Amino acid sequence: MSLAAEAFVSQIAAAEPWPENATLYQPLKEDQILLSDSASSLAVQTFLRMCGLPVLVSCRANAEYMSPSGKVPFIHVGNQVVSELGLIVQFTKAKGHSLSDGLDDVQRAEMKAYMELVNNMLLTAELYIQWCDDYTATEISRPRYSSPYSWPLNHILAYQKQWEVRRKMNAIGWSGKSLEQVYEDVSQCCQALSQRLGTQPYFFNKQPTELDALVFGHLFTILTTQLTNDELAEKVKSYTNLLSFCHRIEQAYFKEHDRESQSGSSRHSKGSLP
Amino acid sequence: MLEDGLLLLFMHTNMAEPMELLCWGGDWDLPSVHTDSLIVLAYAKFSGAALAVKSIDWTWRTITASVPQLHFEGSTVTEPTQILNFLRKQRFNADYELTAKQGADTMAYIALLEEKLRPALLHTFWVDAENYANLTRPWFTSHSPFPLNFFVPGRQASLALSRILLTKAESPLLNITEVEGKIYSEAKECLNLLSHRLGNFHFFFGDRPTSLDAFVFGHIAPLIKAPLPSGQLQKHLNQLDNLCQFCNTILKNYFTDASAEKRMDCSPTATHDPVDANLQKLTQLVNKESNLIEKMDDNLRSSPQHRPHRHDTKPSAPASENSTRA
Numbered sequence: 139m140s141l142a143a144e145a146f147v148s149q150i151a152a153a154e155p156w157p158e159n160a161t162l163y164q165p166l167k168e169d170q171i172l173l174s175d176s177a178s179s180l181a182v183q184t185f186l187r188m189c190g191l192p193v194l195v196s197c198r199a200n201a202e203y204m205s206p207s208g209k210v211p212f213i214h215v216g217n218q219v220v221s222e223l224g225l226i227v228q229f230t231k232a233k234g235h236s237l238s239d240g241l242d243d244v245q246r247a248e249m250k251a252y253m254e255l256v257n258n259m260l261l262t263a264e265l266y267i268q269w270c271d272d273y274t275a276t277e278i279s280r281p282r283y284s285s286p287y288s289w290p291l292n293h294i295l296a297y298q299k300q301w302e303v304r305r306k307m308n309a310i311g312w313s314g315k316s317l318e319q320v321y322e323d324v325s326q327c328c329q330a331l332s333q334r335l336g337t338q339p340y341f342f343n344k345q346p347t348e349l350d351a352l353v354f355g356h357l358f359t360i361l362t363t364q365l366t367n368d369e370l371a372e373k374v375k376s377y378t379n380l381l382s383f384c385h386r387i388e389q390a391y392f393k394e395h396d397r398e399s400q401s402g403s404s405r406h407s408k409g410s411l412p
Numbered sequence: 413m414l415e416d417g418l419l420l421l422f423m424h425t426n427m428a429e430p431m432e433l434l435c436w437g438g439d440w441d442l443p444s445v446h447t448d449s450l451i452v453l454a455y456a457k458f459s460g461a462a463l464a465v466k467s468i469d470w471t472w473r474t475i476t477a478s479v480p481q482l483h484f485e486g487s488t489v490t491e492p493t494q495i496l497n498f499l500r501k502q503r504f505n506a507d508y509e510l511t512a513k514q515g516a517d518t519m520a521y522i523a524l525l526e527e528k529l530r531p532a533l534l535h536t537f538w539v540d541a542e543n544y545a546n547l548t549r550p551w552f553t554s555h556s557p558f559p560l561n562f563f564v565p566g567r568q569a570s571l572a573l574s575r576i577l578l579t580k581a582e583s584p585l586l587n588i589t590e591v592e593g594k595i596y597s598e599a600k601e602c603l604n605l606l607s608h609r610l611g612n613f614h615f616f617f618g619d620r621p622t623s624l625d626a627f628v629f630g631h632i633a634p635l636i637k638a639p640l641p642s643g644q645l646q647k648h649l650n651q652l653d654n655l656c657q658f659c660n661t662i663l664k665n666y667f668t669d670a671s672a673e674k675r676m677d678c679s680p681t682a683t684h685d686p687v688d689a690n691l692q693k694l695t696q697l698v699n700k701e702s703n704l705i706e707k708m709d710d711n712l713r714s715s716p717q718h719r720p721h722r723h724d725t726k727p728s729a730p731a732s733e734n735s736t737r738a
Contacts, residue, residue, distance in 0.1 A: 247605035251520035258523040309578040311491075330516035 152232045154216055160193045162186075163201045164211040169285045170199060172278075173363050174264040179211040181223055181355025186213075187391045188346050189235040199286035224253075227348050237347045245342060249349045252334065252341070256349075259327035260356045262312060263320050267370065269303040271317055274366050325373045328357075332377040339386060346387070353380075354387045430464055431502075434481040437467035437555055440637040443667050445551065447533065449480045451492040451630030457666040458621040461504035469555040474564050492630070493522075496623055507622050514617050518624045521609070521616075524602060529631055531576050532599030532645055535592065536635070538572035542642040593711075600648050603632075604696060607652040614661060621662065633659050651695055 164179040165171040171179070179195075186193045193213065198204065205212040205221045212221030213229075220229045230236065238249060268279045283299055284292030307313045312320075331353060340346045341353070357380055361371050375381060433456070435449030443465075444450050456463045463482075468474055482489045482498060489498045500507070507515065537548050544565075552565040573588070581591045606628060615621045616628065632649060636659050640646050649655060 243605075243608040244611070247609045248517065248520065250601075250605055251517070251524040254527045255520040255523035258527055306578045309575045326519070330519040333512040333516040334520075336513065 149232075150218070152234070154233075156191050156230075156233055156235070157216055158192060160191065160213060160215040162193050162195050162211050162213045163198055163204060164195065165201045166197045166199055166286065170282055171197075172268055172282060173359060173365070174261060174268060175210045176363065177261070177264065177356040177359040178209070178223065179355070180359055181352045182211050182213070182226055184354050184387065184391060185223065185227065185237070185348050185351035186230075188237055188351055189230055191230065191235060223348065223352060237345065238342075240345060241342060241347070249342065249347060252331070252349050253352055255327060255330065256352050256356060259323055260360075262307075262310070263324045263327075263370075264356070264360075265303055266307060266312055266315070266320050267317070267365070269300050270307055270313065275300060277366055321369055321373055324370060325376075328374055328377050328380060332380050335379055335383060337379065340383075350383075350387065354384055358384050358388065430484075431461065432483040433463045433465050434468050434473060434477055434483070435465065435479055437469040439551065440634075440639065441663065442633055442637050445634055445638070446479060447530075447630045447634060448492045449630075450633055451626050452480045452482070452495050454621075454629045454662065454666065455496055455499065455506060455623055455626035456504070458623075458626060459499060459504040459506040461499055461502070470557050472557065472560065474552075474556045475560050475567070492627075496626075506620070506626075509620060510617060510622060518622065521606075521624055522627050524605070525627055525631055528598045528602035531580055531595045533631060533635060534572040534576055535595060536640065536643060536645055537638075538569045539576065539588065540642060543640050544569060546641045547638065596645060599645055603645075603649055603652055603655065607655050607696075610654050610658060612654065614658070621666075625658075625662070628655075629659060629662050633663070 162179070162182060165175055183193065183195065201210045201212070202208060204219075206219050207221045209221050212219055213226060215229070218229070220226050227236075238246060241249060267274055269275050280296040280300065284296040287295060304313065315323075335341055340350045342349070357374055360374050361381075361384065363371075365371075433449075433452060435444050435453065436446035438444050442450065443453050444467075453463075453465065455461075468477060468479060473479075478490050480490070480492065480495065482495045484498075484502075489495050499505075507518070510518070536543060538544055549565040549569075552568065553561040556564045576591060576595065577588065580595055581588070610616060613619075615625045617624070632655055635643075635646055635649055636656060638646075
């Protein structure tokens with residue numbers, strides 16, 4: 139969104155309270171959604187729960203095309219549509235709900251930096267593993283991405299998406315990396331997060347912030363999603379404080395929700411419950 | 413052949429490990445005009461590694477080599493992160509005093525720089541028409557041999573543009589002009605965040621420079637020193653006194669031969685006066701607001717569908733409304 143449109147939206151957003159029928163749209167849970175989209179969606183849902191804002195999750199096959207920026211998930215609140223965690227955080231802030239108000243400037247800088255770290259490393263690694271690793275792309279990503287469509291559209295869309303992601307990887311210099319290097323990067327990222335978290339309950343001590351939501355979204359999805367091999371989940375599991383962090387947030391914010399539908403939703407149909 | 417000869421000569425003259433670094437040459441008081449090369453050069457100075465610096469200007473390497481490149485005992489390392497890891501393995505470590513948490517912070521801030529600041533830097537130098545035509549292209553053309561001088565700048569420019577479009581332009585923002593607003597506002601925010609984090613300290617983690625300082629220096633030094641014809645980001649950066657001071661301190665202490673007389677664009681006094689810090693914050697905030705208001709005004713004037721709704725003030729503007737046109 140251009141700056142003017144953003145300011146315009148913020149002002150309109152500030153005028154109305156959060157409605158009861160706010161909806162979050164994502165691709166189909168069982169068949170279509172991929173690891174990276176599932177992680178982003180879970181991060182947004184966690185953030186909204188942390189703010190205490192009700193939202194209905196609606197699964198649509200064409201969620202990606204409905205989104206204003208092409209990224210999922212996106213939320214439909216009142217008469218506005220906002221996608222991506224960063225913009226959603228801004229939007230909820232304009233409505234008066236914010237998790238990071240208590241932070242001073244230096245802490246806010248740190249929080250933004252760590253969110254970029256997660257986006258830069260974890261999300262990019264997830265995209266790489268899904269689309270640039272041939273085995274995973276053939277076995278999992280392409281079939282799932284194109285499952286709602288019939289032939290030949292499914293082939294065309296899947297290959298188009300793969301080509302787009304590979305171009306992007308090329309531009310940022312990740313196409314030269316091997317799978318081992320990517321796993322190593324994920325491990326380093328988890329190490330940095332683990333060191334930052336230490337023994338605290340949340341990243342900024344007592345109160346959860348959007349950083350906690352983002353990290354939870356990615357780590358929980360990685361842990362509970364079955365890919366062609368378990369190496370990614372193993373990398374995350376080796377950091378015990380991150381595991382207990384995920385548990386804690388799951389207990390605190392998702393326990394009243396139907397547990398099976400939450401943990402079962404991010405399983406790919408190949409895998410079984412660990 | 414010539415390089416091997418040079419390497420042998422160095423091996424004879426210094427018994428310490430002769431590591432050779434290929435990078436772009438220097439100008440505008442800087443040892444190199446290229447961000448990644450600057451990062452490596454700064455880190456080498458901080459960690460005390462003796463590097464034989466070879467500039468690739470006027471050689472065929474301007475188009476063949478991916479710079480910076482470190483040669484050592486037959487192995488070649490590229491990319492700043494890899495080179496820094498390599499130097500650390502060779503026991504040139506500027507980060508050994510950092511705690512685990514500070515190490516994690518380093519990774520996070522480097523990610524912030526790469527995501528938020530680099531696209532705007534690429535745009536300022538390579539995509540912005542005025543800067544490219546008047547500064548970047550002439551410089552790189554004059555520092556490349558014939559006939560490469562026809563190809564080198566163009567290739568870098570197209571790589572920069574494609575990187576910006578692929579990473580920042582999602583489907584509704586296919587036009588570069590719309591992406592511009594977004595990347596510059598993100599870059600300004602990033603610079604503000606860095607300034608907040610640096611505060612009144614000399615370096616990001618206390619009194620000794622570390623790899624994070626090298627990365628920040630590499631990114632902001634060209635922005636401060638280059639004589640850009642149209643540089644809104646440069647103007648914004650010049651208002652952040654502590655970052656200018658940081659850059660000049662590094663240049664003065666570690667690169668004295670490259671920066672004889674510096675005409676500093678920002679205030680030379682490093683006062684720790686809290687009143688000045690508040691004034692600086694207020695100035696930043698007012699300029700941020702006024703930049704946004706200016707942009708919003710321009711956008712509203714040019715977009716027909718918003719004409720009925722005239723919004724003159726940004727919704728959450730805490731500072732006074734005598735917005736100075738930056």
